[in-house]
Amino acid sequence: MAVMVLLTIYFLLPVYFLIVAATKPQGDLASTNGLAFSHFNLFSNLHTLFTRSDGIFLQWALNSVIYAVLGAAVGTLVSALCGYALAKFHFRGREFLFSVILGGVLVPTTALALPLFLLFSATGIVNTYWAVFLPSIVSPFGVYLARIFASAAVPQELLESARLDGAGEFRTFFSVASRLMAPSLVTIFLFQFVAIWNNFFLPMVMLQKESLFPVTLGLYTWNGQTARAPLLQQSVITGSLVSIVPVIIVFILLQRFWRTGLATGSLK
Numbered sequence: 001m002a003v004m005v006l007l008t009i010y011f012l013l014p015v016y017f018l019i020v021a022a023t024k025p026q027g028d029l030a031s032t033n034g035l036a037f038s039h040f041n042l043f044s045n046l047h048t049l050f051t052r053s054d055g056i057f058l059q060w061a062l063n064s065v066i067y068a069v070l071g072a073a074v075g076t077l078v079s080a081l082c083g084y085a086l087a088k089f090h091f092r093g094r095e096f097l098f099s100v101i102l103g104g105v106l107v108p109t110t111a112l113a114l115p116l117f118l119l120f121s122a123t124g125i126v127n128t129y130w131a132v133f134l135p136s137i138v139s140p141f142g143v144y145l146a147r148i149f150a151s152a153a154v155p156q157e158l159l160e161s162a163r164l165d166g167a168g169e170f171r172t173f174f175s176v177a178s179r180l181m182a183p184s185l186v187t188i189f190l191f192q193f194v195a196i197w198n199n200f201f202l203p204m205v206m207l208q209k210e211s212l213f214p215v216t217l218g219l220y221t222w223n224g225q226t227a228r229a230p231l232l233q234q235s236v237i238t239g240s241l242v243s244i245v246p247v248i249i250v251f252i253l254l255q256r257f258w259r260t261g262l263a264t265g266s267l268k
Contacts, residue, residue: 015244022241026234045238052235057242059211060218064197065246066129067214071136072192079139079188083146084177088159098147104140113205120206131206132214136196142188149184150177186254193250197243215243 017034023042024032032038049057086098116135120126125134154177162172178185200216207213213221219239226233 018237018241018244022238024234026231029233029237042238045234046242049235049238049242052232056210057215057218057235057239060213060215061242061246063129063212064214064216064243067132067136067199068193068197068246071133071196072189075137075139075142075192076185076189078137079142079146079192080150080178080181080185081173082143083148084150084154084173084181086143087147087150088154088156088177101140101143105144109199110201113202116202117205126206127208127212129212132199132203132212135202136192136199139188139192139195142192145184145188145191146181149181153180153184190251190254194247197247215239219243 020035020037021029022045023040024038025041025044028038028041082101086094086101112135116131117126120131120134125131158176158180159172162176167175197214198216199214200220203212203214203217204220207217210218210221219236222232222239223236226236
């Protein structure tokens, strides 16, 4: 327990520092203790953040929501369908295809940025929402998780019963298999959501329009301008605090479905 308490403090200390720094006026950031509160100025900092540059931070936040929520939802569906097919259908080359997908897990996403940029340049979708959205819906790790869960949680006899009752393959998946795979789908969604929300390198390569930036790239751009505009430092800190709130909300909202699904599976 002592080790766990120390690790908890270690991991939460940066978040605490971020909360403390976001409540301070710009002048107190360097003149006061970084871990101690001073003059409470959070609401003024938030007002400055949301009104700076004609409210561009709100546009960045909306872009991140679009990229993360839609990308994670579509990516989860694609991963679930692929993993289910690899687990429950027997066809030539299945294991080879799965090995290729496992190989995709080992490839760093940064290594794919340049080939994707060249491909999207040839198709004319660089500097659009599609340049960030399309790569986000592909997750080899999600396919791997979906196959493992489908193999363990979906009995073959139940699928055969559904087919005998006249259900097609898609209806069998959405009515039977997807319900049994619910805990894995929530897990895949969370992984996808966090990965897309924190994605930085791909948007930096693909996007030039500031109005298309996600929060991560937008705050990085502001941080690069603090040398000539020091007041941006407080907005970067406050924006970083605001940017972690949606991730916390998503985890809180989905954890009960995660727990319920796991408990139901154990009872069955």
